[in-house]
Amino acid sequence: MDTRLTQTNPAPAVLPASEHDPHGSHADHRLFGLATFLVADGMTFAGFFAAYLTFKAVNPLPEGSSYELELLLPSINTVLLLISSFTFHRAGVACRGGHLPRSQAWLLVTTALGAAFLAGQMVEYFSLPFGLRDNLFASTFYALTGFHGLHVTLGVICILVVCWQARPGGRITATSHFGLEAAELYWHFVDGIWVVLYGILDQADRSSGLIKTLFHQSTCRSVPAMGTISLSVFSFHGTGLSWHWRGTTQPRQVRRCWLVRLFWPRPDL
Amino acid sequence: MTVANPAELEQGLQPQGWLKYFSFSLDHKVIGIQYLVCGFLFYFIGGALAGVIRTELASPLSDFVSRDTYNEVLTLHGTIMIFLWIVPVVNGAFGNYLIPFYVGARDMAFPRLNAVAFWLIPPAGILLISSYFLAGAASQSGWTAYPPLSLTTPAAGQIVWILSVLLLGGSSIFGGINFIATVLKLRRPGLKMMQLPMFCWAMLGTSILVVLSTPVLAGTLILLSFDIIAHTGFFNPALGGNVVVYQHLFWFYSHPAVYIMVLPAFGLVSEILPVHARKPLFGYTTMVYSIMAIVVLGLIVWAHHMFTSGTPPWMRLFFTIATSFIAVPTGIKFFNWLATLWGGKIALNSAVLFSCAFIFNFVFGGITGVALAQVPFDIHVHDTYFVVAHFHYIVYGGSVFVIFASLYHWYPKFTGRLLNEDLGRAHFLLTFIGFNLCFAPQHWLGLNGMPRRVAEYDPAFTTWNQVSSVGALLMAISTLPLVINVVLTALAGPVAGDNPWRALTPEWLTTSPPPVENWAGEAPLVTEPYGYGEHPGAMDLSGLSGRDLWSTGKS
Ligand code: HEM
Numbered sequence: 001m002d003t004r005l006t007q008t009n010p011a012p013a014v015l016p017a018s019e020h021d022p023h024g025s026h027a028d029h030r031l032f033g034l035a036t037f038l039v040a041d042g043m044t045f046a047g048f049f050a051a052y053l054t055f056k057a058v059n060p061l062p063e064g065s066s067y068e069l070e071l072l073l074p075s076i077n078t079v080l081l082l083i084s085s086f087t088f089h090r091a092g093v094a095c096r097g098g099h100l101p102r103s104q105a106w107l108l109v110t111t112a113l114g115a116a117f118l119a120g121q122m123v124e125y126f127s128l129p130f131g132l133r134d135n136l137f138a139s140t141f142y143a144l145t146g147f148h149g150l151h152v153t154l155g156v157i158c159i160l161v162v163c164w165q166a167r168p169g170g171r172i173t174a175t176s177h178f179g180l181e182a183a184e185l186y187w188h189f190v191d192g193i194w195v196v197l198y199g200i201l202d203q204a205d206r207s208s209g210l211i212k213t214l215f216h217q218s219t220c221r222s223v224p225a226m227g228t229i230s231l232s233v234f235s236f237h238g239t240g241l242s243w244h245w246r247g248t249t250q251p252r253q254v255r256r257c258w259l260v261r262l263f264w265p266r267p268d269l
Numbered sequence: 270m271t272v273a274n275p276a277e278l279e280q281g282l283q284p285q286g287w288l289k290y291f292s293f294s295l296d297h298k299v300i301g302i303q304y305l306v307c308g309f310l311f312y313f314i315g316g317a318l319a320g321v322i323r324t325e326l327a328s329p330l331s332d333f334v335s336r337d338t339y340n341e342v343l344t345l346h347g348t349i350m351i352f353l354w355i356v357p358v359v360n361g362a363f364g365n366y367l368i369p370f371y372v373g374a375r376d377m378a379f380p381r382l383n384a385v386a387f388w389l390i391p392p393a394g395i396l397l398i399s400s401y402f403l404a405g406a407a408s409q410s411g412w413t414a415y416p417p418l419s420l421t422t423p424a425a426g427q428i429v430w431i432l433s434v435l436l437l438g439g440s441s442i443f444g445g446i447n448f449i450a451t452v453l454k455l456r457r458p459g460l461k462m463m464q465l466p467m468f469c470w471a472m473l474g475t476s477i478l479v480v481l482s483t484p485v486l487a488g489t490l491i492l493l494s495f496d497i498i499a500h501t502g503f504f505n506p507a508l509g510g511n512v513v514v515y516q517h518l519f520w521f522y523s524h525p526a527v528y529i530m531v532l533p534a535f536g537l538v539s540e541i542l543p544v545h546a547r548k549p550l551f552g553y554t555t556m557v558y559s560i561m562a563i564v565v566l567g568l569i570v571w572a573h574h575m576f577t578s579g580t581p582p583w584m585r586l587f588f589t590i591a592t593s594f595i596a597v598p599t600g601i602k603f604f605n606w607l608a609t610l611w612g613g614k615i616a617l618n619s620a621v622l623f624s625c626a627f628i629f630n631f632v633f634g635g636i637t638g639v640a641l642a643q644v645p646f647d648i649h650v651h652d653t654y655f656v657v658a659h660f661h662y663i664v665y666g667g668s669v670f671v672i673f674a675s676l677y678h679w680y681p682k683f684t685g686r687l688l689n690e691d692l693g694r695a696h697f698l699l700t701f702i703g704f705n706l707c708f709a710p711q712h713w714l715g716l717n718g719m720p721r722r723v724a725e726y727d728p729a730f731t732t733w734n735q736v737s738s739v740g741a742l743l744m745a746i747s748t749l750p751l752v753i754n755v756v757l758t759a760l761a762g763p764v765a766g767d768n769p770w771r772a773l774t775p776e777w778l779t780t781s782p783p784p785v786e787n788w789a790g791e792a793p794l795v796t797e798p799y800g801y802g803e804h805p806g807a808m809d810l811s812g813l814s815g816r817d818l819w820s821t822g823k824s
C-alpha cells in the first residue's frame with residue numbers, strides 16, 4: 001500500500017523555488033574543506049608549541065645536559081621556504097593564465113627549494129650536539145621539527161604529483177586546477193607554520209631585553225596565552241587564505257580590503 | 270566550477286537493500302544509520318562493562334574480578350562510551366541524517382570523506398576491544414590516560430588504546446569539517462543562517478570545537494606514545510618531564526569534548542520539543558547566541574579539571590570564573606526549553622518524556638557542575654564519586670536520554686514505522702528510575718569521601734553502593750523493552766505515514782523513509798521551521814489534542 005497518497009502534509013511556510021538546481025550539484029567546496037582541515041592541523045602544532053613554551057618556562061635544563069640550537073642553518077632554511085612560497089604563487093598565476101609549461105617550471109623550482117629545506121634540516125639534525133632522548137627540550141625540538149618535516153615531505157610529493165598532472169593533456173588545465181590550488185594552500189600553510197616555529201625555537205631565546213622579558217612573561221602564562229594567540233593567528237591566516245582562493249577561483253574579481261591593498265597593491269604580479 | 274553530486278553519479282554502483290548498510294555508501298542517510306547502529310552495538314558492550322563495574326562494587330571487597338581486570342574494564346567502559354557511543358551517535362548519526370535535510374541539500378558537502386569517517390570507527394572499536402584479548406592487557410589508566418600511570422601500566426595495551434583513540438579522533442575531525450562545510454556552504458539558495466533549524470547551529474558549534482580541539486589531543490597522544498615507545502621524557506617526571514603539561518593539553522581537548530557530547534543533544538531537544546508542544550521554539554536568537562557563547566567559553570575553562578594539580582592561584586581564579594560563566598548561556602537554553610513547553614499542547618509521548626527527563630537531569634548535573642567549578646568545594650570532592658555522579662547526570666541523563674528521545678522521534682522517519690508507545694513508556698520509566706537510583710547516591714558517596722576508580726572501598730559505604738548497583742540493574746533491564754520495541758516495530762509495526770507528527774522541519778516534507786536524493790522533486794525552502802500556530806493558514810490544528818498521540822500510539 002502506498003501511504004504517500006493518503007498522507008497529506010501540512011502546508012508549511014514553503015516558498016516556491018525556481019533557481020535551485022534539482023540534482024544537488026553544487027559549487028566546489030574542496031578548498032574550503034582543506035582550509036578547515038589546515039586549521040585543525042594548525043591546532044596540532046599549536047599544542048606542540050604550547051607544550052614547548054611551557055617546558056621552557058617551568059622545567060629547568062637538567063645538570064650537565066646541553067640544548068643549544070644553531071642559528072645560520074635554520075635562518076637559511078626560513079629564507080628558502082619563504083622563497084618557495086613565492087615560486088609556488090608564480091606557478092599558480094602561470095597556470096591560471098594558461099601557461100602550463102611555465103607553471104611546471106615554477107613548480108619544479110618550488111620542489112627544489114623544498115628538497116633543499118629538507119636537506120638542510122637533515123644536516124642540522126646530524127650536526128646538533130644533542131639527540132632525541134637527551135633532555136626535555138631536545139625531545140620537543142625533534143618532535144616539533146620532525147612533525148613539520150613530515151608536512152614538508154608530504155608537500156614536496158604533492159607538488160611533484162601536481163607538476164605531473166600539469167603536463168599537456170593532463171588533469172590540470174587553465175580552467176580546472178583544484179589539485180594545484182590545494183597544494184598551494186597547503187604549502188603556504190606549512191610555510192607559515194615554519195615561520196612561527198622558527199620564531200619560537202630559534203629566535204625567542206636569543207633576543208634579549210624587552211622582547212625577552214615580554215616573551216618570558218607570556219611563556220609563564222603560556223597555555224592560556226598561547227590558546228588565544230594561536231586562535232587569533234589562525235583566524236587571521238584563515239581570512240588571508242579565504243581571500244587568496246577567492247582570488248584564484250575567480251581571477252580578476254578579487255575583493256580586497258584596504259589594509260591588504262596597502263601592503264600588496266597588485267596581487268597578480 | 271560545479272561538481273556533480275557523487276551520490277547521484279555512483280548511485281548505479283551502490284548496493285541496494287540491506288546490503289547498503291554494510292557498504293561504503295555515500296548516501297548521508299545510510300551513513301547516519303550506520304553510525305547509529307554501530308553506536309548502539311558499542312553501547313551494549315560498554316553497558317556490559319558497566320555491569321561488571323557495578324557488580325564488583327556491590328560489595329566492599331575486590332571479589333568479582335581481579336584488580337587489574339577492574340582497571341581494564343573501567344578504562345574500556347569510559348573510552349567506549351565516550352568515543353564509540355555518544356560522540357559518534359549524537360554527531361555522526363543524527364548529524365549526518367538530518368543536516369542535509371535541514372540545509373536543503375541532497376547530501377553532505379563531501380560524501381566520500383563522510384564514508385571514510387564512518388568506516389574508521391568499526392576498526393578502531395574492534396582494535397580497542399581486542400586489546401583486552403590479544404595484547405594480553407588492555408589499557409588500565411582510565412579514559413584520561415594520565416601519565417605517569419599510563420607510562421607504568423602495560424605498554425602494549427596503552428599503545429593500542431592510543432592508536433584507536435587517534436583513529437576515532439581523525440574520524441571526528443573529518444566529520445566536523447564536513448558539517449562546517451555543509452552548514453556554511455551547502456545551504457539551499459534563499460535559506461538564511463538565522464532560518465536554519467537549531468540543530469544546524471548546534472552542529473556548527475560542535476564542529477568548530479571538534480576542529481579546534483581534537484587535533485590537540487592527537488598531538489598529545491603522539492607525544493605520550495613517544496614516551497612509551499621511544500622512552501622520551503615529555504611527561505615522565507623521572508626523565509625531567511612535566512605531567513601537568515599533559516593534563517593541560519588533554520583537558521584542552523576533553524573539556525570541549527563534553528560539549529561535543531552535549532551540544533548536539535541540545536540541538537536535538539530543540540527540534541523535538543516544538544513539534545510535540547505545537548509551539549515555536551522559544552527564543553531562537555538567544556539560543557543561537559548561547560550556543561556560540563558556549564563554544565567560545567568551552568575553549569577556555571579546561572583547567573577546572575586540574576584544581577588539585579598544583580595549579581597556581583591566579584589560574585584557579587581565572588578558570589573558576591570562566592567556568593561559572595558557562596552557566597549563563599546554559600541557563601538561557603534551559604529557560605528557553607521551559608518556555609517552549611509552557612502553554613503548549615503537549616503530547617506526552619516517549620520522545621517528549623525522554624526530552625523532559627533530559628531537562629530535569631541536565632539541570633541537576635549543571636548545578637553540581639557549577640559547584641565543582643568552585644575551588645574550595647572541588648578540592649574536597651575532586652576524584653571522588655561526586656565527580657562520577659556529576660558527569661553521569663550530564664552525559665547519561667543528558668546526552669543518552671536525548672538519544673533515546675530522538676530515536677522515538679525519528680524512528681518513523683528512518684523506517685516508516687511508529688514505535689510502540691507502551692513499550693516506549695516502559696522503557697522510559699525503567700531508565701529514569703534506574704538512572705536516578707544508580708547515580709543520585711553517588712553524590713552522597715563522593716561527599717563522604719569515597720574515591721573513584723577503585724575496586725574496593727570502606728564497608729561504611731556498602732549500602733549506598735548496593736542501591737546504586739540495583740539502579741544499574743534496572744538500567745540494564747530497561748534496554749529490553751527498547752530492543753524488543755525496535756525489532757518488533759521494524760518487522761511489523763504500524764505504518765507511520767510520511768509525517769506522523771505533523772512537523773514542519775524539512776526532513777518530514779518528503780516520504781518516510783526518504784528517497785536517495787531526499788526529495789523526489791525540488792528541495793523545499795523552509796523559512797519557518799517552527800511555525801506552529803503562528804501562521805493561521807499554515808497548518809490545520811483543529812484535529813489536534815494533547816492526548817491523541819498518547820492514547821492511540823499514532824496520529
Ligand atoms: C554547567 C556546566 C558545567 C560545569 C560548570 C562543569 C564543571 C565540572 C568540573 C569543575 C569538573 C571537574 C571535577 C573534578 O574532577 O574535580 C567536571 C568534571 C566533568 N564534567 Fe562537568 N561541568 C559542566 C558541564 C558538563 C557537561 C555538559 C558535561 C558532558 C556532557 C560534563 C562532563 C564532565 C565530565 C566527563 C567530567 C569528569 C572528567 C573526568 O575527570 O573523568 N560536564 N565538570
Ligand SMILES: [Cu+2]
Binds near residue numbers: 523524570574
Ligand atoms: Cu570540564
